[in-house]
Amino acid sequence: xxxxxxxxxxxxxxxxxxxxxxxxxxxxxxxxxxxxxxxxxxxxxxxxxxxxxxxxxxxxxxxxxxxxxxxxxxxxxxxxxxxxxxxxxxxxxxxxxxxxxxxxxxxxxxxxxxxxxxx
Amino acid sequence: xxxxxxxxxxxxxxxxxxxxxxxxxxxxxxxxxxxxxxxxxxxxxxxxxxxxxxxxxxxxxxxxxxxxxxxxxxxxxxxxxxxxxxxxxxxxxxxxxxxxxxxxxxxxxxxxxxxxxxxxxxxxxxxxxxxxxxxxxxxxxxxxxxxxxxxxxxxxxxxxxxxxxxxxxxxxxxxxxxxxxxxxxxxxxxxxxxxxxxxxxxxxxxxxxxxxxxxxxxxxxxxxxxxxxxxxxxxxxxxxxxxxxxxxxxxxxxxxxxxxxxxxxxxxxxxxxxxxxxxxxxxxxxxxxxxxxxxxxxxxxxxxxxxxxxxxxxxxxxxxxxxxxxxxxxxxxxxxxxxxxxxxxxxxxxxxxxxxxxxxxxxxxxxxxxxxxxxxxxxxxxxxxxxxxxxxxxxxxxxxxxxxxxxxxxxxxxxxxxxxxxxxxxxxxxxxxxxxxxxxxxxxxxxxxxxxxxxxxx
Ligand code: SF4
Ligand code: SF4
Numbered sequence: 001x002x003x004x005x006x007x008x009x010x011x012x013x014x015x016x017x018x019x020x021x022x023x024x025x026x027x028x029x030x031x032x033x034x035x036x037x038x039x040x041x042x043x044x045x046x047x048x049x050x051x052x053x054x055x056x057x058x059x060x061x062x063x064x065x066x067x068x069x070x071x072x073x074x075x076x077x078x079x080x081x082x083x084x085x086x087x088x089x090x091x092x093x094x095x096x097x098x099x100x101x102x103x104x105x106x107x108x109x110x111x112x113x114x115x116x117x118x119x
Numbered sequence: 120x121x122x123x124x125x126x127x128x129x130x131x132x133x134x135x136x137x138x139x140x141x142x143x144x145x146x147x148x149x150x151x152x153x154x155x156x157x158x159x160x161x162x163x164x165x166x167x168x169x170x171x172x173x174x175x176x177x178x179x180x181x182x183x184x185x186x187x188x189x190x191x192x193x194x195x196x197x198x199x200x201x202x203x204x205x206x207x208x209x210x211x212x213x214x215x216x217x218x219x220x221x222x223x224x225x226x227x228x229x230x231x232x233x234x235x236x237x238x239x240x241x242x243x244x245x246x247x248x249x250x251x252x253x254x255x256x257x258x259x260x261x262x263x264x265x266x267x268x269x270x271x272x273x274x275x276x277x278x279x280x281x282x283x284x285x286x287x288x289x290x291x292x293x294x295x296x297x298x299x300x301x302x303x304x305x306x307x308x309x310x311x312x313x314x315x316x317x318x319x320x321x322x323x324x325x326x327x328x329x330x331x332x333x334x335x336x337x338x339x340x341x342x343x344x345x346x347x348x349x350x351x352x353x354x355x356x357x358x359x360x361x362x363x364x365x366x367x368x369x370x371x372x373x374x375x376x377x378x379x380x381x382x383x384x385x386x387x388x389x390x391x392x393x394x395x396x397x398x399x400x401x402x403x404x405x406x407x408x409x410x411x412x413x414x415x416x417x418x419x420x421x422x423x424x425x426x427x428x429x430x431x432x433x434x435x436x437x438x439x440x441x442x443x444x445x446x447x448x449x450x451x452x453x454x455x456x457x458x459x460x461x462x463x464x465x466x467x468x469x470x471x472x473x474x475x476x477x478x479x480x481x482x483x484x485x486x487x488x489x490x491x492x493x494x495x496x497x498x499x500x501x502x503x504x505x506x507x508x509x510x511x512x513x514x515x516x517x518x519x520x521x522x523x524x525x526x527x528x529x530x531x532x533x534x535x536x537x538x539x540x541x542x543x544x545x546x547x548x549x550x551x552x553x554x555x556x557x558x559x560x561x562x563x564x565x566x567x568x569x570x571x572x573x574x575x576x577x
Contacts, residue, residue: 078334085337087330087400100135101392106380109362112417113380 017080025072032068037061136253137326137390139236140246140382144409146223153224154233162282165290170502177287183530189463190530192500194470201459208455210335212448214342216440218349219403222336228328229402231279231321232388235272242268246385272322273314280314326389330400337399345430346438350403352383352394352425353433360394365418376420383407383425393425465563469507470498471556473537473568481573484540491572493537497556499527505558509537512553512567517541539572548576 011019106113167174170188177184184191184199191198213220222229243249243264255261284306285293296302302310320328329336343349357377363369369376377394384392386406391398393407405427412422431438476492484490499505507525511517520538527533539552550572557565 082332082334082337087398101381101384101390101395103381103384104379106382106385106414110364110378110380112365113378113414 017084018077021073021076021080025069025076028072028076029065029069032072033061033065036064036068134327134330134390137388138246138249138385139388139390139406140385140410141240142386142406142409144412146405146409150224150229150233150404154230157225157230158234162278165282165285173289175286176289178289179287190500190502192470192498194498195466198459198463201455205452205455205459208448208452211342212445212452214339215344215347215444215448218343218347219336219339219401220348222329222402223404226402228320228333229404231317232325234275235321235325236388238271238275239268242271272318276314276318276322277310279317280310280312283313284310326400326402329389329402336402340399342444344442344444345434345436346440346442348427348429349397350393350401350405350408350425351397351428351430351433352377353423353428354394354396357394357424376415376424378414378418380414382410382414386410397430467564467566468499468501469505469556469558469564469566470496470500471554471566471568472496473554473570475570475573481575483543483575487543488540489543489545489574490538490540493539493570495521495525495535495537497525497527497533497535499529499531499533501564502529503560504528505560505564508557508559510555510557511539512555514541514545514550514552516545517552517572541572541574543574546572546574549573 164175165173169185172185172188172190174188175186182193210221239249243252252261252264281293281297282290287309288306293302293306296306324332356375358375359373360377360379361372361374362379363372363374367374381392383394384390384407386409387393388404388406389400389402391400393401408425408427411425415422415424429438472495474494474496476494479492482490482492497507505527507527509519509521509525511519518540520540521535523535525533525535541550552570552572553567554570555565555567
């Protein structure tokens with residue numbers, strides 16, 4: 001029996017899932033932004049854009065990070081969704097799913113069916 | 120590792136390998152037809168030419184897509200996006216009406232798996248033989264069959280990968296470069312990559328892709344309602360199930376129509392038992408319908424114990440094909456399709472980019488005239504050569520000089536220097552200019568572009 005302590009009940013499963021999604025995506029996007037800006041000088045890119053959209057360097061950094069973050073969020077939330085909603089037939093307790101179906105020789109209890117002729 | 124985690128892992132058991140039994144029948148033929156038609160298109164299309172180009176070619180280096188005689192330029196990206204949306208909407212529509220029709224007959228995963236299964240069946244025999252072969256010890260027969268299967272699988276996968284790359288590199292050049300052993304490294308990479316993906320997905324992973332990896336399978340419940348076609352077992356009619364001989368009258372023994380032959384389970388490519396109810400794993404391939412109908416025939420019972428039906432019908436309620444949801448999908452789909460095709464047919468096959476030379480504001484000419492220099496990029500998106508005419512619409516005093524002559528071959532991109540000269544009295548500061556590009560031959564090809572003309576400010 002769990003005691004009703006506020007700490008036990010702080011986050012629901014779903015909240016925890018989302019927290020993980022947001023935080024991991026943030027870390028991944030940060031790493032991505034570091035590597036990307038290590039290789040590409042945003043100033044070079046900004047000059048080309050600047051004429052058309054007048055984007056400053058800081059905004060370019062920000063937008064790139066936002067873009068990366070969004071892609072990471074998309075990937076990890078989809079992953080969470082796929083894992084959380086999968087068929088549970090692979091679970092020994094068969095929770096919500098079905099056990100492995102029994103298979104028998106069709107003619108075993110049905111004399112009119114002759115096994116291998118079933119094409 | 121903590122004990123708890125061990126216990127957590129051990130709660131999962133591996134699903135057993137599925138050995139789908141071969142099935143014949145109406146829906147199996149339909150699927151065979153779909154497989155032949157779709158894969159036929161896939162393997163043959165790159166070899167067919169259309170208006171002088173490969174019928175479908177995504178020429179990435181040149182950034183041009185050729186699709187059945189229409190060329191899409193980077194500027195036409197919007198059309199490709201819209202076509203993707205159309206494809207998505209079609210999927211919604213079909214799903215709302217007919218359920219997972221896509222999964223059972225048209226999904227590449229299904230279609231290629233089917234071919235890999237054919238090969239497997241050809242070499243190793245049907246279900247019973249395959250199970251026995253897998254269980255037997257390695258002997259010459261097993262080695263021979265397994266190697267033959269692998270050779271056929273790998274060859275087929277390589278051909279698939281080759282064709283895939285053939286959609287991005289002209290396929291004739293590609294086959295030439297393979298036979299002369301001059302395949303580029305990127306082409307080789309993608310060829311092997313796609314072959315590997317085909318082999319892995321259709322040969323090894325199979326139903327696991329549908330069960331664990333496919334997002335469509337999870338999202339489809341949002342498109343389903345109680346009038347959507349699903350494949351279901353008629354529980355009221357079938358239960359209680361049990362074996363019997365043909366001569367027995369089921370009701371005498373208190374039996375339903377299901378004779379517990381488990382053939383519906385044996386043919387199922389995802390290894391589930393449809394009699395347990397609607398399941399997310401069911402890809403609606405209708406193999407179980409085909410086989411159960413044959414069993415019913417053999418027993419002299421009415422067909423349709425497993426059938427295409429709807430939840431409403433199962434609950435003995437009326438079922439409607441036309442309902443708000445399908446209307447909305449159909450309406451969106453129709454209007455978008457018509458719109459896109461209309462606009463593709465009416466698109467102007469000329470693209471003009473006019474950029475003022477950024478290095479100089481303006482130049483004063485000796486005869487008291489002001490000159491601005493522009494770089495002009497013209498793209499002739501047509502299949503015919505064109506001569507272009509350039510005019511300034513909102514200013515008659517200006518003179519326009521262009522070099523070289525704006526004549527372009529079919530699909531040519533031309534860069535020109537455009538000089539515009541105006542008398543110094545024409546204005547002060549920045550003047551807006553509307554420049555029109557048109558052809559002598561076809562009035563429909565016409566495009567106007569606005570730009571700025573700089574004059575002294577004082
Ligand atoms: S194939 Fe038909 S009769 Fe045989 S077990 Fe399945 S539902 Fe019952
Ligand atoms: S339950 Fe029937 S329709 Fe569904 S995947 Fe299995 S065989 Fe195909």
